[in-house]
Amino acid sequence: MLRSRVKSLVFALFLALGWTSAVIDARADPGDPLCTLVNPINGRCLKWITISTLDGQVTATGSADGGSGPPRVCAYAGKPLLCETALGSWSSYAGAWCRLLPDQPALTDPIWEGRSDGAVYSCTRARFDGLPDPALTSLWWLPAAPEAPDPEVLARRLLASIDFQSPELGIFPRGDTMQRMSFVGWHMWLWAAPASELQWGPVTDSVSEGGVTVTLTATVSELVWDMGNGDSVSCGKGTRWSASVTGGRNVASPNCGYVYAEDGRYTVTGTSHWDVDWSGAGQSGSMPFTLSRDAEVIVGELQSVNR
Template sequence: MLKNLGTARSIFLVAGFALVMGLLGPMPAGADENCREVSLPDGSVKIICQDDGGDEGSGGPGGGGSGGGERTCEFNESEIACSSEFGVWDGRCYARVASPQPPKSTPVWEGNDDGVILECNPPGCVGGPAPCPDRSFYWSPTAPAAPGPSAEELAQRAVAAMNLTMGEIGSTPPASTSDPNAVGTIGLPIWLWIADRAENTVGPITREESDGGLTVAATGTLERTEWTLTSASGATVGAITCDGPNAAGTPYDGRNSAEPSPTCGFGADLNSSPGSLTLTGTAHWVVEWQGGGQSGQITVPPQSNSTQVRIGELQALLRN
């Protein structure tokens, strides 16, 4: 019984101590190496303490670096974005120039006449209301560096540098614009291919973009090519999709014209409409990217190209 009373008394004392400390407010910064004082524009002081006793963060203004061309920022040993709508990560919070700037007579200036007062927003502010209720302010000799582009923004730059497109159309019969006398025969297979083979027409193509210590590599692949054959009235008389390794098609090599393309083309059954037809090829590209410890995929808007072909009928002449 005495032992139980002693235990209860200890619990009571601990609880009482916690209650008193809660009423007195946060401990002074010097009492805990994981706490720091932050002066507010009105002259009051806020104590901010670390949750887990670890480092508050890494990375200087504009995002720290871990080397290797990859920029990373951390808080409580977890990776976070190096910039947000609340500013640039400065190693302890997302910092941005306070607006408006408080009067020079306020304690937050620490007696300085130069420099700038920064608004300090902890990671918990991200995605929340603005202004952040947990923000604080401090003096800095310089404004934070402008945030650099994100990994995805660099990937988009790489895509733009690729100049991905639908190449020139190769077909049997050839386009009438390039050979006015070219006429295909109804009922024969039509071969289809991309004639101007290059990185940006058939792939694969790789580009890199770097900015602010961050490098992103992106590779574009021609995922598929969609082909349509339409009549003068706009009716679709043939449609196929060639994908994967067959997306670029196979150039016609002069073999027996009755043989279908080994990779991409209209079969004889789809070549049944004589006349002047519009042949359209639409390229679908996919770009995979990685950098800065991130990766992703970008679907490029379809790229199209069209040409005219003529299909005729063979006439048999009987003579007596």
């Protein structure tokens, strides 16, 4: 039986009122992570680049590729603030986070004060600590929409909300028990066996906020097999083994396979490399990440008996 374990911290993003942050695996060398954007409120890293590997194993990945330029800076009374939250985008005019009211009041409503331009928004003011206070929410007329949210921030938040998984690993001989072990010199077949599009893609999703719509598409570009002995094999989806294709004979996979030279017990790790492209508000970028899954494989030695 295959034993799986998602172990790459990939895009471990914690959401705090609209911000995203990266968590770097503690096993990585201290000099490896390179943060390129920090949340001024809590000091967490908001944008990072891919770090190196440790003993051939990816410990954390991320990307600042395709960034949207300098981040938007928001402040009130000299204090830095989050520009986008679940309660809207920061409006310097209102001194609050505002989002457009879906059903606009009639122009005869007193909130318009005789105006006919602009629009009515639901606006939330900040608490003493600089975070939005839902209790301080009221309707405001604004002459223009709040500053648009950063599309890259929206893309990262959307990416973090999708439950991506590493694909199931197809292996023959399975090698998960002594009865189904593989053998030295035997052509092992390797393939991805995704249970859904969340394990291989393509996955397409979008999010809209503050008048900005961001769409992303994610798909696996390759599956790299670490065979547990220092060797690795880079493949696409591979070909599923079947007795009808091979006739039960020891033949090589047409596109993804491996032959062990020594017997033993090996931990095989399949690492899926995902390509993520996003676009919105006239901007675009990429946010690659990786996910891994393990399988234990027993490889035995064929014995011949002479009579």
